[in-house]
Amino acid sequence: MKLTRQAITGAQAAAYAMKQIEPDVVAAYPITPQTPIVEYFAKYVADGVVKTEMIPVESEHSAMSALVGAAAAGARAMTATSANGLALMHEIVYIAASLRLPIVMPVVNRALSGPINIHCDHSDTMAERDSGWIQLFCEDAQEVYDLTIMAVRIAEHENIRLPVMVNQDGFIISHGVEAVELLPDDVVKSFVGQLKPLYPLLDVENPVTYGPLDLYDYYFEHKRQQIEAMKNVFEVFSKISEEYYKISGRKYDYVEPYKMEDAQYVMVALGSTNGTIKYVVDQLREEGKKVGLLKIWMFRPFPKAEIQRYLTGRKAVVVLDRSASFGAEAPLYEAVKSSLYEVASKPLLGSFVYGLGGRDVNPELIRYAFEKAISHELVADQELYLGLRE
Amino acid sequence: MPLTMKKLAEIFTDKDPGLTQGHRMCPGCGAPITVKIALMTAKALGYEPVIGFATGCMEVSSTIYPYTSWTVPYIHNAFENVAATISGVETAYRSLKKSGKIPSDRKYAFFAFGGDGGTYDIGLQSLSGAIERGHKFIYILYDNEGYMNTGNQRSGSTPPGADTTTAPVGKKIPGKLQLKKNIVEIVAGHEYVYAATATAGEPMDFISKIEKALTFEGPSFLAVLSPCVRYWRVPENRTIDITKLAVQTKYWPLYEVDRGVYKVTRKPSSFKPVSEFVKVQDRFRPLLQKPDAEEIIDELQQYVDKRWERLLALEEATKDKPVR
Amino acid sequence: MPAKYYEIRWHSRAGQGAKSASQLLAEAVLDMGKYAQAFPEYGAERSGAPMRAFNRISDGKITIHSSVEKPNVVVVIDDTLLSPAVVEGITEDGVLIVNTTHPVDYIRKKTHFNGKICTLKATDIALEEIKRGIPNTVILGAVAKITNVVTLESLEQKIKNMFGKKLSEEMLEANLRALRRGYEEVACDG
Amino acid sequence: MAELKKWNEVPIGGIITEPGTARKYKTGDWRVKRPVYDRSKCIDCMMCWFYCPDLAIIQENSVMKGINYFYCKGCGICANVCPRNAIEMRPETEFSHEEE
Structure with missing residues (x-):
C-alpha cells in the first residue's frame, strides 16, 4: 500500500482527514487556534476537491445547531472548534448527544476565558466531559489524523450513535509541523464507508419528530439509553481499532x-x-x-x-x-x-x-x-x- | 388561481395539513391557526414540508413525548437556533441530492417556526445568519407579542403599555415603554430576502404570501400576528376578529418587502382608531386606568399613522427598484 | 536511550517568514528520512512584532512537545533584533547565524555572545537574485552549510516541489540560486 | 397511551417514529362550552374548518359534517367566524349526561 509521509500541522492533519472522509455537510466558524482547520477545509470545498456543502455560519452556536439539523436530516456532518467556541456551543453539544447524532468534531484545545488566553489547556473540553460525547485525545498530529478517521466509524456505529470530539492541543499540535503518514483517499473512503442514516428527517414517507418535550415519564429512560451507548463504546472502539490497524499498521486502544x-x-x-x-x-x-x-x-x-x-x-x-x-x-x-x-x-x-x-x-x-x-x-x-x- | 378555503377543504378531505388534533395549545390560540394555514398552503401546492420549531408554546404543546401532533418531518433543537437548525437540514438536502443519496424528484419546503421570543430576541442572530447565507427556507414568526410559554413576560415585540410580568404596569412605570422592534425591516435589511407581514384575519393575503415565499429563490420571512388569548386577555373566540381589527387600525399593516421593494398589500378604504384595538384587550387595562391613558393612546395613534405614511412613501420610493 | 535532538530557534519579525523557513526546513529534513518538528510561538502580535519559531530535528521519532530552551543554533533573520536575549539558552557549542551587513564585532557587542557566529547578507542576495527582500531561502542555504542537519540537495528538491507549479522557470531558478549563494557565502567566525 | 415502556423498548434519542400520535390524546374534556351546529343554516363556507385551531371540524369535499368533540376544546372561534350563526356555544353542563 502506498503511504504518504508528510510534514504537516495537526490542523492540517484534521482537515486532511476531513477531506478524505468527505462529509456531506460541514458547518464551522473560525476561532484561534482551530481556524486553520476551517480554512484548509474551505479551500478543499472552493477547489471542488470535496463534494461537501459547507455552511459558513455566523457563530459556533449556529455551527452545532446547523449540524444537528443536517445530521438529523440524514447527512454525515462535521465541524471543528476551540475554547470559547465550544463553550458557546455548549447547549447544543448536549442536544447533539441527546438526539444521538453521530457528529464528529475536532477540538483544538485552548484555555477558556477569562481572562482571555489563546493557548493550550484542556479546560474547554473538560467543560463538556458530561455532555454525552465520546472524547478522544491525541498526542501528536498522526493521532489527530488517525483518530478523526476512526471517530466517524465509532460515532455512526449502530450500537453507539453518539458524537465524538477528537482533541488536539492548541498550537502545540495544531500549529506544529510533524511527520504524518497519510493513507490513500480510497483506503480511507472505503474504511469510513457510507453513513446509514437512522430516522432521517428527509424521509417524508416516514415522518419523525425530533426533539419533543420529554418529561419525567420518559426523559430518564432516554438518558439510560445514552449511558448504555457509552458503555458500548469500549467494544466498538476495539473492533474499529483492529480494522484501522489493518489499513494503517497503527494500533489504538483506550490507553x-x-x-x-x-x-x-x-x-x-x-x-x-x-x-x-x-x-x-x-x-x-x-x-x-x-x-x-x-x-x-x-x-x-x-x-x-x-x-x-x-x-x-x-x-x-x-x-x-x-x-x-x-x-x-x-x-x-x-x-x-x-x-x-x-x-x-x-x-x-x-x-x-x-x-x-x-x-x-x-x-x-x-x-x-x-x-x-x-x-x-x-x-x-x-x-x-x-x-x-x- | 389562488387557493380558497373551499378549495383547501376539498384537498384536505382525506389528508391532514401536517399538524394533527390532540395538541395541547390553549383553546382559541392563534399559533396553530398560523401554522396550519402555512402548512396547508404548502401541501396544497405539492410541497413536502419539513419543519423546524423554536422552543415555545407551540413546540411544547405539540410534542409531549410520546405524543406528536406532526405528520410531517419535524425537528426541535433549542430556543434560539431554529433558523440555523433548518439551514442545516436544507444544506443536508442539497448535499444529499447532489451526491445522489436521496431522490431528487421531491419538492421540499423547509419551514422554521418561532414565536417572538425565538425570533425578535434570543434567535435573532441565528435568523440573521441563515438569511444572509441565502438558504432556501421559509421562516414563520407567530407573533403573540410576549414570552407566553413562560407566562407573559416582556419581549422585543411587546407593544408599549402592555402589562407583562417583567414590565408590569406599576405606580411609577406604565408597563413597557419601548415600541416593538420592526422585525420585518430588520429582516428586509438582509437584501436578498422576501419579507412580509400577515395574519389569519386576512387569509387570502396570508395564503398568497405563503405561495410567494414557496417560490421565492431564497430565504423568506413572514411575521404573522397570532394572538395569545390568555395573556392578551381577550375572549377565546376572538382570535380571528382581533387580527382583522389590528389591520383595520393600522396596528398591523399588511405589506411585503421583496428584495427591497415595498408593497402594501392591504389598503383599507377607512381605518378605525387604534384605541379600538387596545381597548378590547385587557392586557392594556392597567394602563387604561392610569390618568394619562388618553395621552399614551394618542401617542400610539400618532405612531401607527406615521408608520403607515412611511410605508406608503417607501412603496412609492422603491417601486421597480429591487436591490437585486 | 532517548533520541538526541538538534534544535534551532529562529528570531524574526512577524511577517518576515521565520515560520515558513522553519516549516520548509522541517519538510526538507523529513524528505531525507529523518524526523522534524517546526512550531512557531504565537501571541497577539501583528506584523512587525518580534517573534520566534523553532525546529527540532532527529534521526529517530520525536515525541517531546515542549518549547525549545537550549537551541543548538539560533538564526536571526532581522539584525535589528540582536540583543543578549536572542542567544539565551544556546548550547556551549551553539552557533549564531545572522542575516546582516554588519561585521561580527558588532554582533558580539550587541549579543555578548562569545561562540561561533556566522553571517551573511541574505537580504541583499535575495534582492539581487529574486528581486524581493525575502531572505528565507538564502538563510536556509546557510543553515544547510553550518548545521549539516539538512542537505542542500534536499532543500533544492523541496523548493522545486513547492514552487515548481506556482513560479515561472525563471523565478524558480532565481530561488535556487539564492539558496546556493546562501550556502556558499555564509562566513563564520570563532 | 398504553403502559409506560422501558428504556430499551423505545427508539433512541427521544425520537417519535410514529407520526401524529397526538390523535390518541383527548382534548375534548377541556371544553366548558360546546359548539352546536345547525345544518339548516350552514352554507359550507368552510370558515369554521379553516380557522379551528384544534382541527376539530369534520368536513368532506368542502361540505360541513359536524364537530369532533373528542378534540374540540370549545374556544368558540367557529361560532364567532360563522357568517350565518350556524354554530351556537352552549354550556357543557347541558350535555353532561351524554356520551361523546
Missing part, C-alpha cells in the same frame, strides 16, 4: 502503556504532554529508575478497567491535569483516583495541575514530578502545580 511492564512509578496524562513524558521516561530508565507512562487516548467513556489493570500494585502514580476543577480535584485525577477505589493494592497517588493557558511543560518539570513519586512524597488529597511560581 497506551509506555514502558509499563515493570514500572513502579507511573504518570498518567492526556494529549501532547505524553510525548514529553515518554522522553523523560526514557531518560529516567537510562538512570535505572522503573518509571512508566499510561497515556489516556479515550477520556469519555473513561477506561476504568484499564486504569485498574495497569495501576494496581504500582508504588506511586502521578496524574497530570491540564485543567483545574475549582473546588474539587482535577478531572483526570479525580477519574483515576475514583477508579482505584476498588483495587486491592492501591498505589500512592499524586495530582499535578500544569500548563494552564499554554504554560510550557518541559522535561525538567516532568522529571520533578516523577522524582516526587520516586521519593514517595505524594499526598493523595494535595493538589500540586507544575511550572507555577509560588
Whole structure:
C-alpha cells in the first residue's frame, strides 16, 4: 500500500482527514487556534476537491445547531472548534448527544476565558466531559489524523450513535509541523464507508419528530439509553481499532502503556504532554529508575478497567491535569483516583495541575514530578502545580 | 388561481395539513391557526414540508413525548437556533441530492417556526445568519407579542403599555415603554430576502404570501400576528376578529418587502382608531386606568399613522427598484 | 536511550517568514528520512512584532512537545533584533547565524555572545537574485552549510516541489540560486 | 397511551417514529362550552374548518359534517367566524349526561 509521509500541522492533519472522509455537510466558524482547520477545509470545498456543502455560519452556536439539523436530516456532518467556541456551543453539544447524532468534531484545545488566553489547556473540553460525547485525545498530529478517521466509524456505529470530539492541543499540535503518514483517499473512503442514516428527517414517507418535550415519564429512560451507548463504546472502539490497524499498521486502544511492564512509578496524562513524558521516561530508565507512562487516548467513556489493570500494585502514580476543577480535584485525577477505589493494592497517588493557558511543560518539570513519586512524597488529597511560581 | 378555503377543504378531505388534533395549545390560540394555514398552503401546492420549531408554546404543546401532533418531518433543537437548525437540514438536502443519496424528484419546503421570543430576541442572530447565507427556507414568526410559554413576560415585540410580568404596569412605570422592534425591516435589511407581514384575519393575503415565499429563490420571512388569548386577555373566540381589527387600525399593516421593494398589500378604504384595538384587550387595562391613558393612546395613534405614511412613501420610493 | 535532538530557534519579525523557513526546513529534513518538528510561538502580535519559531530535528521519532530552551543554533533573520536575549539558552557549542551587513564585532557587542557566529547578507542576495527582500531561502542555504542537519540537495528538491507549479522557470531558478549563494557565502567566525 | 415502556423498548434519542400520535390524546374534556351546529343554516363556507385551531371540524369535499368533540376544546372561534350563526356555544353542563 502506498503511504504518504508528510510534514504537516495537526490542523492540517484534521482537515486532511476531513477531506478524505468527505462529509456531506460541514458547518464551522473560525476561532484561534482551530481556524486553520476551517480554512484548509474551505479551500478543499472552493477547489471542488470535496463534494461537501459547507455552511459558513455566523457563530459556533449556529455551527452545532446547523449540524444537528443536517445530521438529523440524514447527512454525515462535521465541524471543528476551540475554547470559547465550544463553550458557546455548549447547549447544543448536549442536544447533539441527546438526539444521538453521530457528529464528529475536532477540538483544538485552548484555555477558556477569562481572562482571555489563546493557548493550550484542556479546560474547554473538560467543560463538556458530561455532555454525552465520546472524547478522544491525541498526542501528536498522526493521532489527530488517525483518530478523526476512526471517530466517524465509532460515532455512526449502530450500537453507539453518539458524537465524538477528537482533541488536539492548541498550537502545540495544531500549529506544529510533524511527520504524518497519510493513507490513500480510497483506503480511507472505503474504511469510513457510507453513513446509514437512522430516522432521517428527509424521509417524508416516514415522518419523525425530533426533539419533543420529554418529561419525567420518559426523559430518564432516554438518558439510560445514552449511558448504555457509552458503555458500548469500549467494544466498538476495539473492533474499529483492529480494522484501522489493518489499513494503517497503527494500533489504538483506550490507553497506551509506555514502558509499563515493570514500572513502579507511573504518570498518567492526556494529549501532547505524553510525548514529553515518554522522553523523560526514557531518560529516567537510562538512570535505572522503573518509571512508566499510561497515556489516556479515550477520556469519555473513561477506561476504568484499564486504569485498574495497569495501576494496581504500582508504588506511586502521578496524574497530570491540564485543567483545574475549582473546588474539587482535577478531572483526570479525580477519574483515576475514583477508579482505584476498588483495587486491592492501591498505589500512592499524586495530582499535578500544569500548563494552564499554554504554560510550557518541559522535561525538567516532568522529571520533578516523577522524582516526587520516586521519593514517595505524594499526598493523595494535595493538589500540586507544575511550572507555577509560588 | 389562488387557493380558497373551499378549495383547501376539498384537498384536505382525506389528508391532514401536517399538524394533527390532540395538541395541547390553549383553546382559541392563534399559533396553530398560523401554522396550519402555512402548512396547508404548502401541501396544497405539492410541497413536502419539513419543519423546524423554536422552543415555545407551540413546540411544547405539540410534542409531549410520546405524543406528536406532526405528520410531517419535524425537528426541535433549542430556543434560539431554529433558523440555523433548518439551514442545516436544507444544506443536508442539497448535499444529499447532489451526491445522489436521496431522490431528487421531491419538492421540499423547509419551514422554521418561532414565536417572538425565538425570533425578535434570543434567535435573532441565528435568523440573521441563515438569511444572509441565502438558504432556501421559509421562516414563520407567530407573533403573540410576549414570552407566553413562560407566562407573559416582556419581549422585543411587546407593544408599549402592555402589562407583562417583567414590565408590569406599576405606580411609577406604565408597563413597557419601548415600541416593538420592526422585525420585518430588520429582516428586509438582509437584501436578498422576501419579507412580509400577515395574519389569519386576512387569509387570502396570508395564503398568497405563503405561495410567494414557496417560490421565492431564497430565504423568506413572514411575521404573522397570532394572538395569545390568555395573556392578551381577550375572549377565546376572538382570535380571528382581533387580527382583522389590528389591520383595520393600522396596528398591523399588511405589506411585503421583496428584495427591497415595498408593497402594501392591504389598503383599507377607512381605518378605525387604534384605541379600538387596545381597548378590547385587557392586557392594556392597567394602563387604561392610569390618568394619562388618553395621552399614551394618542401617542400610539400618532405612531401607527406615521408608520403607515412611511410605508406608503417607501412603496412609492422603491417601486421597480429591487436591490437585486 | 532517548533520541538526541538538534534544535534551532529562529528570531524574526512577524511577517518576515521565520515560520515558513522553519516549516520548509522541517519538510526538507523529513524528505531525507529523518524526523522534524517546526512550531512557531504565537501571541497577539501583528506584523512587525518580534517573534520566534523553532525546529527540532532527529534521526529517530520525536515525541517531546515542549518549547525549545537550549537551541543548538539560533538564526536571526532581522539584525535589528540582536540583543543578549536572542542567544539565551544556546548550547556551549551553539552557533549564531545572522542575516546582516554588519561585521561580527558588532554582533558580539550587541549579543555578548562569545561562540561561533556566522553571517551573511541574505537580504541583499535575495534582492539581487529574486528581486524581493525575502531572505528565507538564502538563510536556509546557510543553515544547510553550518548545521549539516539538512542537505542542500534536499532543500533544492523541496523548493522545486513547492514552487515548481506556482513560479515561472525563471523565478524558480532565481530561488535556487539564492539558496546556493546562501550556502556558499555564509562566513563564520570563532 | 398504553403502559409506560422501558428504556430499551423505545427508539433512541427521544425520537417519535410514529407520526401524529397526538390523535390518541383527548382534548375534548377541556371544553366548558360546546359548539352546536345547525345544518339548516350552514352554507359550507368552510370558515369554521379553516380557522379551528384544534382541527376539530369534520368536513368532506368542502361540505360541513359536524364537530369532533373528542378534540374540540370549545374556544368558540367557529361560532364567532360563522357568517350565518350556524354554530351556537352552549354550556357543557347541558350535555353532561351524554356520551361523546
